[in-house]
Amino acid sequence: MSDPLWRDSPHHDLSVAPGHDHEDIGPPASFATRVLLAAAVVLALVVGAGTTWWLFAQNSTGPTTATEAAVTEPCSETLLRVVAAPEIAPVVREAARGLSPGGGCGPISVTAQEPAVTASSPQQPDVWIPSSSVWLRIALVGSVNAYRVDGPPIARSPVVLAAPAAVASKYANGDRTTWLRLMTGVAGHEIPAVTMPDPLHSSVGMLAVYAVQSAMARSTPDSGIAQLRALTLRSRLKDASADPAELLRRVAGQTDAGAVAEDVGVFPITEQQLTMYQRGGNAVPLKGSYPSDGLIEADYPFAVSTSTKHPDLAERLRAAITMPAVTDAGFRSYSMPQALEVPPASEKLLDPALQWAQYRAFAFQVLLLIDSSGSMNKPATDKTGKATTKAGLLRRSGLAAAQLFGDETSIGMWTFNTPTPASPPHAEVVPFGPITGTLGAATRRDALARAITGYTAPDQAGTPLFQTVLDARATMRPRVRPQTITMIILLSDGADAESKYAMPKKTFLTRLAKESDPNRAVPVIGVGFGPDADMATLNDIAKATGGKAIAAKDPADLASAMAKAFLAAHSPPPS
Known part of the structure; x- marks a missing residue:
């Protein structure tokens, strides 16, 4: 995808600057999440507190994918246990390998794992690099553990809408579109299918739902109509619990763009995931477009546990993750203009995600x-x-x-x-x-x-x-x-x-x-x-x-x- 407006900034350094402000992310504060439930057709408004409902969801309903494997035990020489989102884990692993004097079993172990799995795991890593900073605030319910974030995220990647070119032409102009245009297109049956990731188990899903809600709120001063518009898109989804990586594997296995349009249609992924797909030379090319009314980014914070015994090694690892390595892997090192801020209060993302998932x-x-x-x-x-x-x-x-x-x-x-x-x-x-x-x-x-x-x-x-x-x-x-x-x-x-x-x-x-x-x-x-x-x-x-x-x-x-x-x-x- 061409991107003439947003180029890498030569002045953006991903290493930790001396004296840079930091943030301690402790156990999440409890919050009231409004949950509308129905017993068959008996309708009742239920108010729940805390993030325990989210942990229950992880244990009862979530999809199981290859990237959600359990964390393996590190070898005896390991001093720093790192868990990173699967798409950025290779970059982190390469940096860790450079800090290992003899290769093989070194002082740093790096495990690729989806953030939703890490967030609900009783065993927390020394360093956690999830695909969104919001996971740091919804994880570790009831735990005394906390994470410290020094400096900006080590990488960013905006969420884009991907589809075969013939489908993308129905809702996008070049590489620009809007969530509102997608909603009206699918409601009017102009777009054959829309697929979304599960917002309770996927960073892309959670961020995309928040972006949809924000876009619909921008489209009208009436919050009720905005909700109805968001639900209109939700009601037309062909699949609302897809795994982004699995979607890309399915598309990569196809040779007919028409079949992809009917089977998957339009779906959100990160720009980095789309870049890696495009580099693979697959038979069905995908076109990505940026929703201007709800542009949101996956950010990759470098979070260090306050209980780690080797914070110095963690700092060395962060310094070893270089900007060229990040950009070569398809990530951005800077935030895009007009990108939505990820709200500091986790319920701002979780409430819409729960409504979306419960539908x-x-x-x-x-x-x-x-x-x-x-x-x-x-x-x-x-x-x-x-x-x-x-x-x-x-x-x-x-x-x-x-x-x-x-x-x-x-x-x-x-x-x-x-x-x-x-x-x-x-x-x-x-x-x-x-x-x-x-x-x-x-x-x-x-x-x-x-x-x-x-x-x-x-x-x-x-x-x-x-x-x-x-x-x-x-x-x-x-x-x-x-x-x-x-x-x-x-x-x-x-x-x-x-x-x-x-x-x-x-x-x-x-x-x-x-x-x-x-x-x-x-x-x-x-x-x-x-x-x-x-x-x-x-x-x-x-x-x-x-x-x-x-x-x-x-x-x-x-x-x-x-x-x-x-x-x-x-x-x-x-x-």
């Missing part, structure tokens, strides 16, 4: 119930301070949400109101069926987007909430089938009132309980829209149906509330 692309059957009573025309203000109405905010947020439903979803949409005494309680706006199916000349997804974009509410209309919920559950209950989540998403800003269908809440809840079938569960996720929403009633509905009630007290927070609903619905059941 499950279940087969869904969803009926949307949208309140279109007169109160939806009440004034509201969006996130930018612009005056609008509740209906206007719903049009914007709903349109973003419409893109989130995966291709495995079947969906329909009703609106409910009674503009006249003789009006029925609800109207079918989008007939139920596969979201990829056709309605006339368009897909059902397009019809859903058009319906939401054209949503209006009369100035005066009653709210037949209870009758609509009863009818909706009766409609969806026969559709329940194994391995599929059947649910109702209800959005309302008011209470059941001002219609001939109105009934006492006690009567409604009695009917709701009587008509429930534990073998054909149809939970209701109720989003209360605005400060006057009847959350007590929505909570009663959620409790009776095994669903969830989510408050969007500020109408401008509707998108965030809908994002929470989707996160909850796509999370796995607790173990």
Whole structure:
């Protein structure tokens, strides 16, 4: 890849400068990680503390690769035990070999190991060179050990989006692209496939997810819409738990670029990994592009344990790792302009990574119930301070949400109101069926987007909430089938009132309980829209149906509330 704008700086020295500031990385502080879990379709918000959940994930769900082998015991002459990320281990090993007087079994042992494995290992090295400094902050839960970092990272490598040239042309201009362009391309089926590494086990995966979240936040002032956009990309992934090195091996074994496009498609790797692949002269060339809206780098800190008995030997090793050796191996010795800073608080990366990893692309059957009573025309203000109405905010947020439903979803949409005494309680706006199916000349997804974009509410209309919920559950209950989540998403800003269908809440809840079938569960996720929403009633509905009630007290927070609903619905059941 040509890179005329970012060249090696002749003044950047990787050796430790006298008097350079240092940082001690001790045991990580505990933090609250919000985890949305679902038991089948029972949705609950769970708050966990500390990084112990991450260690559990390593012991229960992570991929096993050749680079995750256990650390071997060093020979008797070893004084300094070093563990380095696999891609930089050869550079470190060569430097260590130069400090060994007779070669072979010397004073320094270097083991190549993925940082996620090292972080969860009870046996910690004297020197650790992970592929991101964030690992230093999430490792060693409950340990008294600590690491000291003197000087800048010994190497850097930006995360790039790699794909065969024919695919890259669909989302990149030259070697530049954006995560937002990738999201819209995959949502619109212009890009055949996108593959991502597991963010809980891979530095590239963790950094890429943070970059996606940052890019989507830049694309809109509404944090909820940003979340929905990030989830849209997540929902379209062909594989969300790939190993980058294994992906490259798979691609290297192919001779047909078209097959690679369908099998793997676009995937993030480090620039160094792409450089090594390109040097290999493989049959299918890969093109790399830099996401300008979320450029992030893998950095390789040289971290020395505060308990090592040979800190002087560690300093000699660092000095022996030269800039030419680093750049010859495909790394950079400097940070790229506009690269995102890796946040010092580990939860800033781990929270998005956990949300991403917990997402499950279940087969869904969803009926949307949208309140279109007169109160939806009440004034509201969006996130930018612009005056609008509740209906206007719903049009914007709903349109973003419409893109989130995966291709495995079947969906329909009703609106409910009674503009006249003789009006029925609800109207079918989008007939139920596969979201990829056709309605006339368009897909059902397009019809859903058009319906939401054209949503209006009369100035005066009653709210037949209870009758609509009863009818909706009766409609969806026969559709329940194994391995599929059947649910109702209800959005309302008011209470059941001002219609001939109105009934006492006690009567409604009695009917709701009587008509429930534990073998054909149809939970209701109720989003209360605005400060006057009847959350007590929505909570009663959620409790009776095994669903969830989510408050969007500020109408401008509707998108965030809908994002929470989707996160909850796509999370796995607790173990």
